[in-house]
Amino acid sequence: MAEEIRRHRGTNDEHPPIGADPYTEFHEFDLPAYVGIPTFQKLPLVTDAAALLERRPDVAIIGAPLDDAVSHRPGARFGPRAIRQASYHAGSVNSLQVEIQPFSWLDVIDAGDAPIVPSNLPRAHDVIRRKVTEAAASGAVPIVLGGDHSITFPSASAVASAIAPRRLGIVHFDAHADTANTTWGVLNSHGTPMRRLLESGAVEGRNFVQVGLRGYWPPPETVEWMREHGLRWHLMTEIEARGAEAVVADAIAEALDGPEAIYLSIDIDVIDPGMAPGTGTPEPGGMLTRELLRAIRQIVTAVDLVGMDVVEVAPAYDVSDVTAAAAHRCVMEAVSALAAKRRASGAAPRGRAAAHPEPSGG
Numbered sequence: 001m002a003e004e005i006r007r008h009r010g011t012n013d014e015h016p017p018i019g020a021d022p023y024t025e026f027h028e029f030d031l032p033a034y035v036g037i038p039t040f041q042k043l044p045l046v047t048d049a050a051a052l053l054e055r056r057p058d059v060a061i062i063g064a065p066l067d068d069a070v071s072h073r074p075g076a077r078f079g080p081r082a083i084r085q086a087s088y089h090a091g092s093v094n095s096l097q098v099e100i101q102p103f104s105w106l107d108v109i110d111a112g113d114a115p116i117v118p119s120n121l122p123r124a125h126d127v128i129r130r131k132v133t134e135a136a137a138s139g140a141v142p143i144v145l146g147g148d149h150s151i152t153f154p155s156a157s158a159v160a161s162a163i164a165p166r167r168l169g170i171v172h173f174d175a176h177a178d179t180a181n182t183t184w185g186v187l188n189s190h191g192t193p194m195r196r197l198l199e200s201g202a203v204e205g206r207n208f209v210q211v212g213l214r215g216y217w218p219p220p221e222t223v224e225w226m227r228e229h230g231l232r233w234h235l236m237t238e239i240e241a242r243g244a245e246a247v248v249a250d251a252i253a254e255a256l257d258g259p260e261a262i263y264l265s266i267d268i269d270v271i272d273p274g275m276a277p278g279t280g281t282p283e284p285g286g287m288l289t290r291e292l293l294r295a296i297r298q299i300v301t302a303v304d305l306v307g308m309d310v311v312e313v314a315p316a317y318d319v320s321d322v323t324a325a326a327a328h329r330c331v332m333e334a335v336s337a338l339a340a341k342r343r344a345s346g347a348a349p350r351g352r353a354a355a356h357p358e359p360s361g362g
């Protein structure tokens with residue numbers, strides 16, 4: 001039996017051994033998903049700004065565990081942790097959709113969480129802005145795991161500053177417009193970040209494009225403000241009539257009508273709550289998970305993606321982790337599409353070769 005195992009080992013192994021001692025036989029990257037400390041997809045943890053600058057990763061995953069700004073059910077502060085562990089794969093993955101092993105082509109790291117404390121919203125936004133700024137300064141595409149949607153104001157602002165003088169367009173998937181002036185008098189809630197982004201000049205109204213809006217909010221005065229400021233949006237009813245792919249193609253063209261680069265903001269509640277119940281303000285009648293994942297591939301393939309967030313995952317309301325898994329896959333689709341673009345550009349791979357993971361501590 002031992003001989004039988006030996007003959008099979010070493011050829012076509014998904015998780016190649018790096019030693020003979022069972023204790024150190026596998027690199028932690030190749031151990032099962034549930035073993036070890038869950039950084040995103042078992043990627044190296046690089047939290048320090050100087051280390052980021054030296055390493056210059058292609059993508060930096062950042063947690064923004066904040067839900068002090070919600071208007072209804074809280075719990076999104078636990079989103080980053082839930083998304084990080086919403087994978088049943090060891091580190092190496094092979095995207096069948098994109099036909100690529102993304103971590104063989106891109107250096108992707110987990111930059112850890114912004115150092116948030118509860119009940120201090122201005123401080124939380126400040127540290128998120130700094131964390132995203134540090135990641136962007138290293139040349140990485142920051143991908144931020146929320147957290148409630150208020151985090152998009154500091155996150156997208158940081159990216160807009162980092163790419164200046166290039167201009168930013170934003171594609172925003174959500175059931176909700178998040179364009180209120182205030183919610184009960186509060187300027188920086190999860191219902192207002194998009195108005196703050198416009199007012200601050202991070203993005204022009206005409207290049208702020210929303211997809212998936214539906215339901216019963218905001219009120220007519222806010223919709224009128226959106227029209228006055230040139231925002232463009234695509235209701236769920238338009239997706240029903242035209243199909244998501246055609247609508248997303250329009251959204252890309254509108255967001256890039258002037259700007260050169262795109263920030264992608266995904267509120268997981270754009271997905272129908274039947275498929276993604278783990279969120280604070282579920283609105284029936286949303287996109288299919290598969291439509292959203294396809295849309296992310298479509299967008300990242302077509303544009304220069306300079307930042308992204310996936311927000312509003314509230315694990316306490318989730319069922320069997322399906323919402324966290326959808327959010328995790330939103331990130332994976334973007335990373336896979338970025339990797340495919342590097343391959344198509346003729347540039348050399350710079351990730352870890354799938355069969356030769358970097359040594360421990362690397």
Ligand SMILES: [Mn+2]
Pocket residue numbers: 174175176267269270281312
């Ligand atoms: Mn929403």
